[in-house]
Amino acid sequence: MSEPLTFTLDGQAIPFTPGQTVMQAATAAGVYIPHLCHHVDFDPIGSCKVCSVRVKGRLMTSCTLPANAGMVVESETPELQADRKRLIQMLFVEGNHHCPFCERSGNCHLQALGYHLGMQDTHFVHEYPHHAVDASHSDVWLDRSRCVLCELCVRASREVDGKNVFAIGGRGLKTELLVNSPSGLLKDSDIAATDRAMSICPVGALMPKRQGFIIPIGQRPYDQADIAQHPEDT
Secondary structure (H helix, E strand, O other): OOOOOEEEEOOEEEEOOOOOEHHHHHHHOOOOOOOOOOOOOOOOOOOOOOOEEEEOOEEEEOOOOEOOOOOEEEOOOHHHHHHHHHHHHHHHHHOOOOHHHOOOOOOOHHHHHHHHOOOOOOOOOOOOOOOOEEOOOOOEEEEHHHOOOOOHHHHHHHHHHOOOOEEEEOOHHHOEEEEOOOOOOHHHOOOOOOOHHHHOOOOOOEEEOOOOOOOOOOOOHHHHOOHHHOOOOO
């Protein structure tokens, strides 16, 4: 029997099968690489850069990097963790993320990453941008102030729900999540509270109405454990 294929991640041998990415192999081995836009159910796009690792001195997104035998990958270095923390801090100040009274607190990947990376403040000056809130639908609502433009809802609506409810539009600081309906509002779209697009949002941008506190604060996943202990969930 031939020896299993492996690469080294922070000194640990990680087995993989041909075709797997570094992120996929690490997750299968129970090793957490911080990430935000990646989800196990969808093809990676490498947009948020939180999962970046270093290979031969070069930074690469681990969600898109094919695993190769013998490669040496660095992830948990002080420099990479500092870079990740800065990315998360910028996401906090570019939106309006008020964790103490957000319905998603304790089950938010952005918040959990902040805790995981030891973020104690946002470092940068808050921008407090104005983003429209769409509460027009009877069952769901959209708060663009919390959106991190991960595109997961766009892909879920297109690939799973078959509806194409969402899209990303604009450029630079004007980039935002759009609703594909004649009015641009959720009430005139095909969205439903049961859609995969609604449940995949990693933050509190897309939420079902009247369900925000069904699970009490203190009993939510990341209230109980660090996000690194849930590597298979995202």
